Amino acid sequence: MKHKSRHIGEVTKFRADTAERITAPTAKRMSGGRITRHGRPMDVSPRELERAKDAVGRKAKDRLAWALEFAQQNVDELTPGELLDDRIRLRAFIRPTEVWSAPVLLSSLPAAIDVVIVRREFAGMLQPVSDTVQRGGEIVLMYMMGRDHEGRPTIDIGTGDPVSGATLRFAELLEQYGPEMRRCADPKCRRWFVGRQNKDYCTTTCLSRVTTERLRKGEK
Numbered sequence: 001m002k003h004k005s006r007h008i009g010e011v012t013k014f015r016a017d018t019a020e021r022i023t024a025p026t027a028k029r030m031s032g033g034r035i036t037r038h039g040r041p042m043d044v045s046p047r048e049l050e051r052a053k054d055a056v057g058r059k060a061k062d063r064l065a066w067a068l069e070f071a072q073q074n075v076d077e078l079t080p081g082e083l084l085d086d087r088i089r090l091r092a093f094i095r096p097t098e099v100w101s102a103p104v105l106l107s108s109l110p111a112a113i114d115v116v117i118v119r120r121e122f123a124g125m126l127q128p129v130s131d132t133v134q135r136g137g138e139i140v141l142m143y144m145m146g147r148d149h150e151g152r153p154t155i156d157i158g159t160g161d162p163v164s165g166a167t168l169r170f171a172e173l174l175e176q177y178g179p180e181m182r183r184c185a186d187p188k189c190r191r192w193f194v195g196r197q198n199k200d201y202c203t204t205t206c207l208s209r210v211t212t213e214r215l216r217k218g219e220k
């Protein structure tokens, strides 16, 4: 991992990044008041976040499936709309229990470049490791103390930037559910997916392709 330096100087972003409830004024402060080309701030509604949470998965194993899909996606095919979806989904992946009480400025979500870096990072984590060389990275954790409505101390644990946050989540999921990962038996595909032990192909597309090829060879 090469993004260690990104942690430095990003402490101010931490509060909003880890707060369970984000209000629009907080997001505005964080974004530095950036506006769209049309001259008005662009925000994302709480409903859009909920939709992103559905897409990413409400359960941990579903989120691993989403992350595998995300890591192995052909990025050349992304439309600007899909990239925007990815930014919101990445936020939902990093903070799956987060609830918004008001719209949040788009500029306070993971940036487009973060989406690109996270995808590359995840893809790298799926690469086979040799027996002799150890590979891994460092993630700096931070915590933020708060207080609930009864005055009890609360704590949020997080990272200083979305790339570290997403990497941490993915690492946790791989640690917990890694043994349930399978690799598509189609030699032309070889994608990682989460599935039952008896499932050899990531999709029915791969299954039928291999079956068709086998039949064709059998006929000769």
Ligand SMILES: [Zn+2]
Pocket (backbone or CB within 6 Å): 184, 185, 186, 189, 190, 191, 201, 202, 203, 206
């Ligand atoms: Zn496949």
